[in-house]
Amino acid sequence: MEDNLVDKVWGSARPARPAEQVIVLPDKYAGKPFLEKLKELRKELDKKKAAGMVVSMLDEIAWLFNLRGSDIPYNPVFFSYAAVTNDSATLYVDSEKLTDEVYGHLKGAVAVKPYNDLFSDLSVLSQIEYAPAQTNGDTKAKRKHNKILLSNKTSWALSMGLGGEEKVEEIRSPVADAKAVKNETELEGMRQCHIRDGAALSQYFAWLEEELIEKNSKLDEVEAADKLEQIRSKGEHFVGLSFDTISSTGPNAAVIHYKPEPGNCSIIDPNAIYLCDSGAQYFDGTTDTTRTLHFGEPTDMEIKAYTLVLKGVIALDRVVFPKGTTGAALDGFARQHLWREGLDYRHGTGHGVGSFLNVHEGPIGIGTRAAYTEVAMSIGNVVSNEPGYYEDGNFGIRIENMIMAREAKTNHKFGDKPWIGFENVTMVPMCKKLIDVTLLEPEERYWLNNFHAKVWEKTNGYFKADERTTRWLKRETATI
Numbered sequence: 001m002e003d004n005l006v007d008k009v010w011g012s013a014r015p016a017r018p019a020e021q022v023i024v025l026p027d028k029y030a031g032k033p034f035l036e037k038l039k040e041l042r043k044e045l046d047k048k049k050a051a052g053m054v055v056s057m058l059d060e061i062a063w064l065f066n067l068r069g070s071d072i073p074y075n076p077v078f079f080s081y082a083a084v085t086n087d088s089a090t091l092y093v094d095s096e097k098l099t100d101e102v103y104g105h106l107k108g109a110v111a112v113k114p115y116n117d118l119f120s121d122l123s124v125l126s127q128i129e130y131a132p133a134q135t136n137g138d139t140k141a142k143r144k145h146n147k148i149l150l151s152n153k154t155s156w157a158l159s160m161g162l163g164g165e166e167k168v169e170e171i172r173s174p175v176a177d178a179k180a181v182k183n184e185t186e187l188e189g190m191r192q193c194h195i196r197d198g199a200a201l202s203q204y205f206a207w208l209e210e211e212l213i214e215k216n217s218k219l220d221e222v223e224a225a226d227k228l229e230q231i232r233s234k235g236e237h238f239v240g241l242s243f244d245t246i247s248s249t250g251p252n253a254a255v256i257h258y259k260p261e262p263g264n265c266s267i268i269d270p271n272a273i274y275l276c277d278s279g280a281q282y283f284d285g286t287t288d289t290t291r292t293l294h295f296g297e298p299t300d301m302e303i304k305a306y307t308l309v310l311k312g313v314i315a316l317d318r319v320v321f322p323k324g325t326t327g328a329a330l331d332g333f334a335r336q337h338l339w340r341e342g343l344d345y346r347h348g349t350g351h352g353v354g355s356f357l358n359v360h361e362g363p364i365g366i367g368t369r370a371a372y373t374e375v376a377m378s379i380g381n382v383v384s385n386e387p388g389y390y391e392d393g394n395f396g397i398r399i400e401n402m403i404m405a406r407e408a409k410t411n412h413k414f415g416d417k418p419w420i421g422f423e424n425v426t427m428v429p430m431c432k433k434l435i436d437v438t439l440l441e442p443e444e445r446y447w448l449n450n451f452h453a454k455v456w457e458k459t460n461g462y463f464k465a466d467e468r469t470t471r472w473l474k475r476e477t478a479t480i
Contacts, residue, residue: 004157017115018071022078022097024105025066029283029356031185034066035109037178042086044174045149051128052085053149053174054118056158059358060151060175065091065110067102068356074243075358076281081118085128092118122161151176172375176363179354181380186355187404189284190382191425194402196235197280197287198427198455199462204228205276205293205428206472212270212295220267221247221260225278232280242279242286242359249274253292253396256347256388271296273395279359288359288384290400293431304341305389306397306434311337312387313399314447316349316366316422320408323418327366327383328373334366334387343389348372350383353402379420381405397434401426427455429476437480445480452477 007014027033041064045053055061058077062068069078080093090111098112106112113121129146148162151173159168182190208224211217225247232238248258250272252265260266268274274295279288292306312334319333327350332339334349348367351360363375366383377383381404388398401424408421429452440448456477463469 002160017079017094019094019096020070020078021099022067022069022093022102023099024101025068025283025356027066027185029185029189030066031183031189034064034105037064037066038084038089038109040178041084041174045084045086045130048147048149048169048171049130050149050169051130051146052083052125054122054125054154054158054162055082055084055151055173055175056154057151057173057176059354059361060173060179061091063179063354063357064175065106067105069097070240074241074281076239076356077358079115081115083118083121083125085125086130090121092116092121119157119161122158123163126162126167149174172363177375179357180352180361180364181378182355182382182404183380186285187380187382189282189355190286190402190404193237193280193282193285194287194289194425195427195458196237196282196462197232197289199459200228200232200235200280201276201278201289201291201428202455202459202473202476203463203466203469204231205291206469207231208268208274209293209295209472210468212268218267221249221252221265222262224268224276225260228276228278235280235282237283239281239283239356242281242288246275246277246290248276248396250395251393254390254392254394255396256390256398273298273302273397275396275398277398277400281356283356286354286356286359287426288353288400288402289426289428290386290388290398291428291431292397292399292434294433298434301391302395302397303434303436304439305343305391306399306431307436307439308337308341308343309387309389309397309399310430310435310448311440311444313385313401314444316385316387317401317403317424318421318443318447320410320419320421321377322415323378323420324376325420326373326376327364328368330366330377331368331372334385338387338389345388345390347388349387350385350403353382353384355382377405377420379405379407379418385422385424399430424451427458429455429473432476432478432480435480449479452479 068076071078083090094115147169152170225245249268253275275292277290316334350366352364354361365372386400390396403422406423408419410419
């Protein structure tokens with residue numbers, strides 16, 4: 001169909017497209033100039049003997065040009081398209097979004113055209129013929145090959161506008177693949193923003209415990225989430241939240257994607273499980289952390305389930321695997337202890353995370369989705385580690401850390417392959433009240449004590465004038 005039927009139904013009632021300003025992400029956060037990213041994309045075009053690529057995923061465009069926006073809540077992206085050939089790059093975005101700084105950033109390398117001009121330009125793009133990249137000023141002869149690359153996640157309208165199968169090659173986006181492999185600047189940004197974010201969460205949990213237990217306050221789930229945002233917002237480089245905070249008590253914690261609404265949520269029960277899944281956007285990274293706590297006396301089942309989930313977190317964090325291993329192959333490490341008890345959870349174990357970009361980022365992840373069998377984990381990937389367990393109508397448990405794929409040091413190099421392990425960057429203690437130490441193996445106790453020692457070392461300096469948080473953090477990170 002040539003027309004978008006949703007547009008026809010929407011008609012004049014359709015609200016205006018957001019016109020928030022686009023900002024430049026400096027190289028000190030991005031770690032790589034956008035000109036270098038364009039150069040690498042053109043190498044991919046050359047490998048495919050493609051005439052060009054139309055980029056439609058908003059986070060890919062933001063990453064490619066080292067720009068960020070705020071058109072979509074929680075996601076620092078802006079409505080746009082991009083077209084890249086061997087000798088040109090065009091960003092299709094409405095001009096009212098762009099500042100002089102953005103124009104100066106793109107000057108001489110990227111043409112800027114109105115957002116809606118893309119579709120009228122598609123017929124011209126489809127006629128461009130592939131020309132190999134020039135080397136030392138020598139122009140090689142053009143070859144009669146003029147396919148345009150499109151992501152296999154793009155719209156049907158784009159494909160048809162370029163001429164359909166005869167003119168288009170749909171592939172997994174090379175921009176997505178490149179974006180998922182963070183450079184050293186982005187990885188260091190992830191480390192630093194998780195320290196600040198972890199400090200904010202510890203301050204929040206210490207405050208919440210005092211309010212519920214010592215002051216006997218009646219706080220609902222939204223009031224608590226608002227307090228967490230207030231604490232986070234004081235952190236350096238804070239931009240906003242990375243998704244709606246899941247602040248859930250008792251049975252609500254068993255709803256995996258629960259979202260409390262003002263006036264339609266529960267009062268937090270100190271005698272029930274409390275699950276908080278939250279994250280933030282910082283100029284130097286994106287966070288996503290889940291902690292499950294109990295402020296009263298947990299049941300034996302809650303303690304056992306929490307400990308089994310924790311064992312899964314530790315197992316995945318400690319795993320070492322050869323290059324070429326997919327996230328699907330790693331999934332069982334996190335589930336194994338639950339499986340031995342006949343337990344499981346109905347969500348993925350991990351998702352890729354952007355660098356001051358979307359908190360859910362492809363193409364990598366850990367779980368049973370078919371997509372996770374197609375792309376191997378690579379050094380530089382950042383992914384969540386979040387097993388859980390849920391009893392409908394009763395309680396829910398999830399523990400989520402952020403881990404980064406790094407080269408592992410091994411005694412041997414079978415097959416001369418690089419070996420990969422994970423580096424944890426989340427700096428928030430586990431809930432000691434919910435841990436059955438007798439279920440932990442010696443190496444798991446070592447991991448937990450080492451983890452807590454790092455949390456204390458990295459974050460305690462934020463609370464020198466905050467006795468409440470210092471006391472709480474010292475208790476929760478004490479050696480077991």
